[in-house]
Amino acid sequence: MDHIFSGVFARATGANPDDLTYLPFAGGAEVVSAVLSGKAMVGISGYSEFSSQLSGGQLRAIGVSSRKASFGIPSIRDQGMQVDMANWRGVFTGKSVPAERQAAMVEAVRQATLHESWKSVLKQNHWDASWLTGKDFNEQIDFDQTTARVMVHLLKLKA
Structure with a gap:
């Protein structure tokens, strides 16, 4: 993702990603x-x-790649460039898992995100909390995959 972000950032500034x-x-x-x-x-x-x-x-610090400023550092977007990219993690399961079981798993993860130990890990690692499920999560995955495909092509990377 860092390589893709560097290309996105270069293009946003008018630089040629090939020069990186x-x-x-x-x-x-x-x-x-x-x-x-x-x-x-x-x-x-x-x-x-x-x-x-x-x-x-x-x-x-030059800027953070998240949409909003973090840690007292302005975002790249706040500095006038239409660029943002967040690094996130997901929890996935197979399609054969029954809907009731999947719902129970989603609820278990949601409950874990509310626990003080998780909040402590977020603070310790300077992570921002985010929570997407269902359609919103699928849309985020689709957007990120499309962005990655386009940038891999534009940067002439081998996937």
Whole structure:
């Protein structure tokens, strides 16, 4: 997703995505190290990966890719570029699961999102809470898959 976001961001700024050199890393710690060492000019990762370097003054935030400002950092959209991309996780089940069982699973996950331990994990990791189910969740998946397909094509990536 970071590679796709970099291409979306480049296009929004009028830059040619072909001019970008994307360096893939296994995790955010490697991204931070590459930026601090000068191996990379910029880094894209979750806020929690950069938080200590941001608060320590070693890194400067350009913007967050979410639709709204987070952590006191303006969003890319707030800065005038029609770009946003959120990283989310989903819980899925097979089509053969009976509707009643699926509804019970959805309710169990919903209840878990209300638990104090989940709220603590959100805070600890600097995550934003979001909750989509049913039609809304399916529409989000469809939108994200379409965006990814278009960007993979435009960036000439191999899927």
